[in-house]
Amino acid sequence: MTDSIVVTGLGVVTAAAIGAGAFWQHLLAGEPYLAAPPTFDAEGFRSKRAAIVDPTKVAAALRPGHPEIAARLPVWAPPCASYGLLAALDALGSAGLDAPSWRPAGISIGTTSGGAMDEFSAACSSELTLPVFADAAPAHSAMTAIATALALEGPASSISSACTSSAMSIMNAAFRLRAHDADIMLAGGCDQVRSADFGGFNALRAMAPDGCRAFDAHRRGMVMADGAAFLVLERESHACRRSARPLARLKGIGAASDAYHLTAPHPDGLLRAMRTALADAGLDAGAIDYVNCHGTGTPANDKAEAQAMACLFGRDGGRPLVSSTKTTTGHLLGTAGALEAAVAVLVLTHGVVPPMTTVTTPDPELVQPLPLGGPHPVQARHVMSNSLGFGGTNASLVFASL
Amino acid sequence: MSSHVVITGVAAITPRNAAETAPGRIEGIAAADAGQPASRSEHNRHTRLSRLTLAVVRACLSDAELRLEAGPDATVGLVGASSYGCVDTTDGIFRTMREKGPAAIDAVEFAKATHVFPLTATATELGIAGPVTAFVSSASASVEALAFARDLIQAGQCGAMLVVGFEEITEVVARNLAARGLLPLPSPVTPRIGEGMAAILLESAEAAAARGALARAELRTIAIRCLTAADPIDQIERTMHRALDGLELSTSSPASIILSGDVAAGVEREALRRVAARRPIGDVRTPPCWLGNQLGASMAVRLATLLDGGRVPSDARAPILLNAIDTRGNAAAVGILTAARGFEERAP
Numbered sequence: 001m002t003d004s005i006v007v008t009g010l011g012v013v014t015a016a017a018i019g020a021g022a023f024w025q026h027l028l029a030g031e032p033y034l035a036a037p038p039t040f041d042a043e044g045f046r047s048k049r050a051a052i053v054d055p056t057k058v059a060a061a062l063r064p065g066h067p068e069i070a071a072r073l074p075v076w077a078p079p080c081a082s083y084g085l086l087a088a089l090d091a092l093g094s095a096g097l098d099a100p101s102w103r104p105a106g107i108s109i110g111t112t113s114g115g116a117m118d119e120f121s122a123a124c125s126s127e128l129t130l131p132v133f134a135d136a137a138p139a140h141s142a143m144t145a146i147a148t149a150l151a152l153e154g155p156a157s158s159i160s161s162a163c164t165s166s167a168m169s170i171m172n173a174a175f176r177l178r179a180h181d182a183d184i185m186l187a188g189g190c191d192q193v194r195s196a197d198f199g200g201f202n203a204l205r206a207m208a209p210d211g212c213r214a215f216d217a218h219r220r221g222m223v224m225a226d227g228a229a230f231l232v233l234e235r236e237s238h239a240c241r242r243s244a245r246p247l248a249r250l251k252g253i254g255a256a257s258d259a260y261h262l263t264a265p266h267p268d269g270l271l272r273a274m275r276t277a278l279a280d281a282g283l284d285a286g287a288i289d290y291v292n293c294h295g296t297g298t299p300a301n302d303k304a305e306a307q308a309m310a311c312l313f314g315r316d317g318g319r320p321l322v323s324s325t326k327t328t329t330g331h332l333l334g335t336a337g338a339l340e341a342a343v344a345v346l347v348l349t350h351g352v353v354p355p356m357t358t359v360t361t362p363d364p365e366l367v368q369p370l371p372l373g374g375p376h377p378v379q380a381r382h383v384m385s386n387s388l389g390f391g392g393t394n395a396s397l398v399f400a401s402l
Numbered sequence: 403m404s405s406h407v408v409i410t411g412v413a414a415i416t417p418r419n420a421a422e423t424a425p426g427r428i429e430g431i432a433a434a435d436a437g438q439p440a441s442r443s444e445h446n447r448h449t450r451l452s453r454l455t456l457a458v459v460r461a462c463l464s465d466a467e468l469r470l471e472a473g474p475d476a477t478v479g480l481v482g483a484s485s486y487g488c489v490d491t492t493d494g495i496f497r498t499m500r501e502k503g504p505a506a507i508d509a510v511e512f513a514k515a516t517h518v519f520p521l522t523a524t525a526t527e528l529g530i531a532g533p534v535t536a537f538v539s540s541a542s543a544s545v546e547a548l549a550f551a552r553d554l555i556q557a558g559q560c561g562a563m564l565v566v567g568f569e570e571i572t573e574v575v576a577r578n579l580a581a582r583g584l585l586p587l588p589s590p591v592t593p594r595i596g597e598g599m600a601a602i603l604l605e606s607a608e609a610a611a612a613r614g615a616l617a618r619a620e621l622r623t624i625a626i627r628c629l630t631a632a633d634p635i636d637q638i639e640r641t642m643h644r645a646l647d648g649l650e651l652s653t654s655s656p657a658s659i660i661l662s663g664d665v666a667a668g669v670e671r672e673a674l675r676r677v678a679a680r681r682p683i684g685d686v687r688t689p690p691c692w693l694g695n696q697l698g699a700s701m702a703v704r705l706a707t708l709l710d711g712g713r714v715p716s717d718a719r720a721p722i723l724l725n726a727i728d729t730r731g732n733a734a735a736v737g738i739l740t741a742a743r744g745f746e747e748r749a750p
Contacts, residue, residue, distance in 0.1 A: 045504055106628065117574075133581070134582045135582060137489075144731060148630040151630075152630070155627060155628065155732065156630070156731065157539060158539050161516070162516045165535075175557070176626075199499050200509070203508065257479070257525045259475075269531065272531065279558075391516065391523070
């Protein structure tokens with residue numbers, strides 16, 4: 001019999017909240033965070049506001065709280081590594097793990113483009129190819145920096161598949177645990193939005209200047225965001241041996257591609273990913289009580305996603321409850337999958353679905369029910385978290401209550 | 403759930419045209435570049451890296467005699483491995499942003515600036531609708547991708563997975579390698595860093611047998627351990643032991659070892675000495691210099707080259723362990739059972 005994979009810790013760093021507890025309170029309040037980016041000048045862009053982490057706040061939380069570990073973060077570490085390290089420490093702490101006990105763990109990180117290639121590229125253009133930028137440039141530099149700071153000894157991986165990156169990193173971590181390559185895996189993601197990302201999504205006309213209104217008839221696009229999120233995963237038998245208190249069970253994982261288009265999603269890919277995750281979980285679609293959607297707020301994403309869910313769950317609107325927490329958090333790109341997996345676990349443990357306060361006119365074409373006015377109580381046993389990415393990558397995770 | 407995963411197809415493209423005749427090999431990168439038509443439509447759909455990835459995947463499918471189903475084929479997936487991925491496209495976006503401002507950013511080019519793009523472009527072109535993702539780390543990237551692909555097959559999520567190593571050495575990559583002290587290399591006998599693509603088709607043994615495909619090798623074991631903070635010799639030793647555990651070694655069937663041949667040679671040799679004190683170890687080799695070092699794609703290129711050159715009878719298999727070491731990443735090892743014995747006959 002296969003040993004279950006359980007979640008024993010959560011850690012979050014967003015623009016609005018540092019720590020999983022503060023993050024949950026922010027979600028329940030449903031107050032979107034929208035501000036001028038603290039890391040670059042966005043005045044030249046069509047959309048000028050986002051949910052971008054202030055690195056000084058992360059440094060202020062990291063250094064006093066964890067001085068020895070923060071000191072081990074290599075000097076060349078890219079900024080997102082600090083976000084990731086702080087979220088990882090939050091997750092490890094909530095799992096009841098200390099440095100000796102987390103040392104054998106592995107790490108699986110998802111990132112969009114990762115590293116600090118923009119800094120290196122700029123240095124190249126001015127003939128300043130400084131080693132400090134050079135080491136931070138590759139996409140896996142955040143993984144190397146965090147693994148070094150935590151002195152981890154298990155398998156370390158960095159995955160990049162656009163906005164499914166950290167959902168895929170959770171899948172990879174689950175496989176490493178199933179294969180007994182490690183007893184504990186840190187799985188998640190970290191990203192920092194650069195000005196070029198801002199420019200790119202502006203060029204795609206995918207950004208909403210006035211906030212994310214996923215599944216709203218008047219939705220205009222996404223809100224860019226960055227940060228970090230980590231889950232501590234372990235086999236249930238291992239968690240039991242060390243008397244850890246699991247938060248939820250990672251019941252099923254599934255991935256599939258659209259094989260369709262560079263940017264436009266097709267519902268069949270997500271449908272296949274969800275069906276695979278359900279089969280992996282040994283569940284029927286009717287067992288799912290809540291779905292945390294990718295729900296970026298772009299017309300194309302929400303339509304394709306709603307079509308896939310209607311095909312799987314039916315159109316009667318009876319169940320499951322469906323929402324997108326990007327209306328509050330913004331879109332954390334490669335980190336979104338891990339952040340929303342954390343949301344799924346928090347929904348299971350608290351029995352509440354956070355509200356979507358920006359949605360005022362649910363799109364009648366998208367028939368799924370949404371929690372609008374305030375937090376919505378739900379007695380959920382099984383929840384699903386979906387992620388979609390450029391090029392048609394899809395990942396679906398199913399979590400179960402304990 | 404299948405417990406056995408086999409390699410039924412390989413293909414590689416390197417600048418050296420490693421061989422011209424064997425079925426799994428295709429023309430070298432220079433020839434592949436020259437042979438690419440560049441219509442406007444194709445320019446929009448591809449980059450140089452995605453065209454090369456598509457070429458090597460097509461060659462691998464042909465080598466394995468695997469025909470994809472008409473329409474989206476969800477029984478096959480793609481997992482990529484690279485160190486630098488698509489940084490050249492990303493760098494182009496950065497340069498445009500710096501030199502011309504945000505209004506000059508091309509939406510299509512921006513959408514290609516993800517490290518998984520060569521794989522999603524290939525999947526779209528060929529209708530591959532199974533899982534698609536990319537591992538971006540250093541020398542162990544291809545090993546991590548092999549493990550993920552194997553696990554997807556063993557979990558029953560798809561019948562076959564293509565593992566694609568891809569590494570493109572462009573100006574910004576070369577400058578980064580130089581700034582990190584990796585170019586020029588410290589020793590003239592160290593394999594030269596270069597670009598290359600390789601594809602390896604993994605299938606469940608049952609699926610391969612059902613379609614009458616012959617296995618080049620059985621992918622038996624994979625081990626990965628982080629080297630960034632721990633004692634590297636100890637970590638490499640533990641990695642090798644774990645990978646050797648599943649190879650059923652005996653004095654009459656010792657493991658052949660193919661060392662990483664990279665910059666950590668002294669550390670790796672010491673770990674091997676410790677391993678050999680407890681395990682039956684046969685011949686020990688390093689990859690030949692002519693094969694080069696394709697960074698994140700190197701293990702894929704090595705496996706594809708080692709296993710190329712004809713079908714292997716399934717009853718004539720010997721254990722081989724291949725190491726991949728990066729002192730700022732992982733120690734990784736792949737254990738296979740195969741009749742392929744070495745790189746010598748594949749020399750250009």
